[in-house]
Amino acid sequence: MSEAAPVLSARNLGFHAGGRALVAEASLDLRPGSTTILIGPNGAGKSTLLKLLTGELAGSGGGVRIGDEALGAIPAWRLACLRAVMAQHSRLAFPFSVYEVARLGVDGVGRALTRQRREAIVAEALAAAGVLDLAARRYQTLSGGEQQRVQFARVLCQLEAGRSVAERQILFLDEPIASLDLCHQLALLDMARTIAARGVAVLVVLHDLNLAVTYADHLVVMDRGRIIAQGPPAETLDDALLRQVFRVGLSLSRAPAPGLPFLLPQQHRSRQAG
Amino acid sequence: MTLAAPVPAMAASLSGLIAGRRRIGLYVLGGLALACLLLAVVAIGQGAIGIPPGRVTEILWARLTGDGALLEGRDALVVLNIRLPRVLLGLLVGAGLAVSGALMQGLFRNPLADPGLVGVSAGAGLAAAATIVLGDRFLAGTLMKLPFAMLPFGAFCGGLISTLVLYLIATRDGRTSVATMLLAGVALGALSGALTGLLAFVSDDRQLRDLTFWSLGSLGGASWSKLSIVAPIILPLLLTMPLLARGLNGLMLGEAEAYHLGIPVQRIKALAILLVALAVGASVAAAGLIGFVGIVVPHLIRLSVGPDHRLLLPLSALGGAILLVAADIVARLIVAPAELPIGIVTAAIGAPFFLWLLLRRAGGALDV
Numbered sequence: 001m002s003e004a005a006p007v008l009s010a011r012n013l014g015f016h017a018g019g020r021a022l023v024a025e026a027s028l029d030l031r032p033g034s035t036t037i038l039i040g041p042n043g044a045g046k047s048t049l050l051k052l053l054t055g056e057l058a059g060s061g062g063g064v065r066i067g068d069e070a071l072g073a074i075p076a077w078r079l080a081c082l083r084a085v086m087a088q089h090s091r092l093a094f095p096f097s098v099y100e101v102a103r104l105g106v107d108g109v110g111r112a113l114t115r116q117r118r119e120a121i122v123a124e125a126l127a128a129a130g131v132l133d134l135a136a137r138r139y140q141t142l143s144g145g146e147q148q149r150v151q152f153a154r155v156l157c158q159l160e161a162g163r164s165v166a167e168r169q170i171l172f173l174d175e176p177i178a179s180l181d182l183c184h185q186l187a188l189l190d191m192a193r194t195i196a197a198r199g200v201a202v203l204v205v206l207h208d209l210n211l212a213v214t215y216a217d218h219l220v221v222m223d224r225g226r227i228i229a230q231g232p233p234a235e236t237l238d239d240a241l242l243r244q245v246f247r248v249g250l251s252l253s254r255a256p257a258p259g260l261p262f263l264l265p266q267q268h269r270s271r272q273a274g
Numbered sequence: 275m276t277l278a279a280p281v282p283a284m285a286a287s288l289s290g291l292i293a294g295r296r297r298i299g300l301y302v303l304g305g306l307a308l309a310c311l312l313l314a315v316v317a318i319g320q321g322a323i324g325i326p327p328g329r330v331t332e333i334l335w336a337r338l339t340g341d342g343a344l345l346e347g348r349d350a351l352v353v354l355n356i357r358l359p360r361v362l363l364g365l366l367v368g369a370g371l372a373v374s375g376a377l378m379q380g381l382f383r384n385p386l387a388d389p390g391l392v393g394v395s396a397g398a399g400l401a402a403a404a405t406i407v408l409g410d411r412f413l414a415g416t417l418m419k420l421p422f423a424m425l426p427f428g429a430f431c432g433g434l435i436s437t438l439v440l441y442l443i444a445t446r447d448g449r450t451s452v453a454t455m456l457l458a459g460v461a462l463g464a465l466s467g468a469l470t471g472l473l474a475f476v477s478d479d480r481q482l483r484d485l486t487f488w489s490l491g492s493l494g495g496a497s498w499s500k501l502s503i504v505a506p507i508i509l510p511l512l513l514t515m516p517l518l519a520r521g522l523n524g525l526m527l528g529e530a531e532a533y534h535l536g537i538p539v540q541r542i543k544a545l546a547i548l549l550v551a552l553a554v555g556a557s558v559a560a561a562g563l564i565g566f567v568g569i570v571v572p573h574l575i576r577l578s579v580g581p582d583h584r585l586l587l588p589l590s591a592l593g594g595a596i597l598l599v600a601a602d603i604v605a606r607l608i609v610a611p612a613e614l615p616i617g618i619v620t621a622a623i624g625a626p627f628f629l630w631l632l633l634r635r636a637g638g639a640l641d642v
Contacts, residue, residue: 056530080536087534093383093526094581099288104527107520108536123288135288158535 004031007168007201008083012062013052015045022048023059024225030201032168035193037212037233038205040222041246046205047088049222050174053203054085067168080109081162083170084155088178090147092139098150099135102126105157113161121160122153128191129153130184144179152176152188159200171195173204177211189215209250213237213261221245234261299585302578306592310599314365317599318357322611325349334358360496363504364602365595367493367561370508370553372594373515375568376575376586377546380522382444382455385576385631388569389554392459394436395565396466398551398558399488400473401432406484407473426503430555436462437551441543491562491617493602500560507556511549512591518546519583526581564617566624567594573631597623 006029013026023045030036030053038046051057053064055071064071066082074082084105092101102125106118113121126132129149134142139150152173159169173192177185189204193215196202206212212219213233220230221237223245229236242250242263250263315334319325333353336345345354371389378387378394389395405428440462444455474485487495521542524532532539557564571593572586579585601619608614 051530054534056533076533076538077536080534083534085531085534087528087531090527090531094385094576096526096581099292100523100580100582101527104524104535108524119289119292126288132288136291 004033006031007170008053008064008066010053010062010064013049013059013064014061015048015052015057015059021225023052025061026052026222026225026227027062028053028220028227028230030170030203031218032199032201033196034217035196035202035204035215036218036220037216038203038220038222039207039209039212044222044245045225046222047174048225050085050172050203050205054083054172055079056085066170077108078165080158081165082168083172084158084162085172086151086155086174086176088174090151095138095140097135098131098137098139098142099126101139101150102131102135102153102157105154106161109158109165110161113164118161121157125153125156125160128156130187145181145184148176148179149184149188152191156191156195159195168199168201170201170203173202175205175207177206177208185211209242209263213263237261237263295580299579299589302575302589303585303592306589306596310365310592310596313596313599314361317361317364317603318353320603321352321357321606323348323352325353355498359498359501360493360602361599363496363501363560364493364599366501366504366508367557367564368567368594368596368598369512369591370557370594371564371567371598372571372590373511373587374550374553374557375594376572376583376590377515377518377522377550378568379572380518380525380583381543381546381550383526383528384455385573386456386569388566389433389437389550390563390565390568391463392440392455393461393463393466394433394440394459394550394554395558395563396463396470397436398429398433398555399563400466400470401435401555402429402488402559403470403473403485404428404432406488407477407481426507426556426559429559430507430552432466433555433558434548434551436466437547437554441547487615488558488562489617490615491564491620492605492613492615493561493598494613496560504556504560508553511553514545514549515587515591516584518542518549519587522546522583562615562617564598565621566628567597567620569631570624570627571597 008030010026010028013023014021015023026049028036038049040046048057052059055064055074058072066074071079099122102122103118105125106113106121110118110121123132126135129152131146131149131153134146134150139147142150155171155173159171162169171192177188180188189211192202192204204215216233218230219233219236221228221241228245229241237252239251242248242252248265250265252261252263254260255262315327315330318330319327329349330353333345333350336350337354375388378389378392379385381387402425405425409424409428440455440458443458470485470489474482477485521532521537521539524535524537525539525542527535529539572590575586575589575593579589598616598620601616601623605614605616605619
């Protein structure tokens with residue numbers, strides 16, 4: 001899987017604000033069909049790195065290339081066909097309906113499509129995100145988790161509409177499951193893997209380490225603005241690294257049936273024992 | 275079909291919903307356009323010399339087809355030279371103000387933003403006052419020979435400068451703070467008001483009368499020559515707004531999300547600011563300070579058809595035109611044969627409405 005040429009490659013990225021390096025010397029490849037998961041403690045620079053990769057922020061140092069082009073040289077509308085981004089929080093200023101919010105994903109990117117095709121894309125995305133029954137509701141009356149699923153539907157719309165223009169796409173999800181219940185967390189991450197299986201490069205910022213090791217093809221660990229380890233999850237994580245990064249006593253184990261790694265916090269128990 | 279196929283029944287009800295929404299939008303659009311036309315004919319007939327709507331229609335039709343016989347006489351003179359330019363100016367200024375309000379609300383992502391409320395109109399008014407008082411004094415021999423070219427230009431510059439200052443103050447790190455915007459707008463409005471007061475202090479009697487006219491607003495000075503200056507400024511705004519609608523919809527999610535959706539955020543913002551400054555400057559120059567049209571109309575439209583700018587902007591234009599022409603009829607009739615400044619009428623309607631809006635917000639009807 002790592003044989004495929006990267007869709008996006010970042011080299012030696014840096015970003016400074018207020019004299020502090022929020023991201024430094026970050027290098028990263030996103031490959032088609034591969035799910036990359038970015039983990040790290042609060043303030044490690046995960047969201048800043050994501051903003052550098054999506055073009056929202058322009059960093060210092062090296063650069064980001066998508067295909068053969070520098071990220072900064074790609075106009076916004078074509079970039080929107082190449083990649084979709086789901087941000088951490090999205091608040092809405094006016095009472096749009098759920099359908100209208102999801103439709104924002106195809107309005108710009110899918111301009112060349114017929115109206116029937118655009119409406120079909122929106123309906124499919126709403127169904128895939130499990131919010132089709134909420135389509136007529138006002139976005140602001142939804143719960144936080146439902147709003148997050150609507151935003152996911154919007155991102156799915158954008159990807160689907162962009163497929164008619166760009167073959168190699170990227171999906172960025174910044175803590176997409178923060179407000180979701182377990183069932184919807186797994187459904188969303190399953191959907192992300194399904195999209196990756198179609199050849200899209202997926203990058204997800206996650207806090208749940210067990211979900212991260214379960215869903216990642218490629219795991220990236222950040223701490224204090226730097227990428228300190230990356231690779232396949234089973235080879236990347238060990239107890240020392242986890243203790244160093246997350247400042248919590250953790251021990252990595254293996255689940256009996258599929259041989260997947262999993263983690264249990266040890267601190268609480270060791271305190272009890274002591 | 276690569277994504278999961280939606281449940282057929284729900285998908286069908288969804289497309290029914292979409293069609294229903296579109297139909298309501300079209301009905302409102304048609305209804306407002308018709309109301310606008312009828313109101314214009316009625317407004318042309320109202321005044322010191324009452325002319326029945328049928329006669330007004332005949333005269334207008336004769337003017338269009340070039341039938342000479344009907345164009346002689348008193349009624350035709352009143353309709354074509356006095357009432358028609360006045361009603362057309364009212365339509366243009368009302369549409370311009372309402373669309374400016376809708377654009378500002380979209381730009382600031384806040385339903386309370388309005389050129390009058392955040393000091394843009396006051397800035398344009400200050401520039402107009404400066405043109406009247408100082409221009410008269412220092413440029414009398416040269417530029418002031420073209421008063422109706424200088425005034426809109428001055429008012430336009432005033433509107434543009436206040437909009438830019440407001441935007442720069444309220445925006446930090448690419449985020450526009452709504453609280454800062456409102457507070458800065460109040461401060462800018464107060465400053466402009468103080469400087470306008472200073473200009474009134476040093477003006478002579480004739481200039482003072484002109485200044486009073488600006489500050490209360492009136493369509494009384496309408497003429498074909500004034501219309502020919504104002505129309506080329508406000509019409510581009512009305513024609514350009516379809517280009518902005520999609521971008522403003524995207525901006526509702528936030529500037530970063532709009533950028534991710536492929537919207538040229540900076541270009542949309544710059545264009546919207548320019549158009550608002552143009553339209554407000556031209557309206558203030560032609561009709562003085564007329565408040566609350568920009569906040570009342572877009573809000574009513576949002577309540578009836580929703581916040582999608584593709585409908586909101588054209589409907590606001592129609593609604594603003596209707597409101598201002600109706601307010602002008604009230605202003606002309608209520609103390610006839612004298613005339614009330616139109617700013618008093620729109621403020622008397624707008625201010626209570628604005629309070630009602632705030633009360634509803636406190637009740638949680640609008641989550642902003």
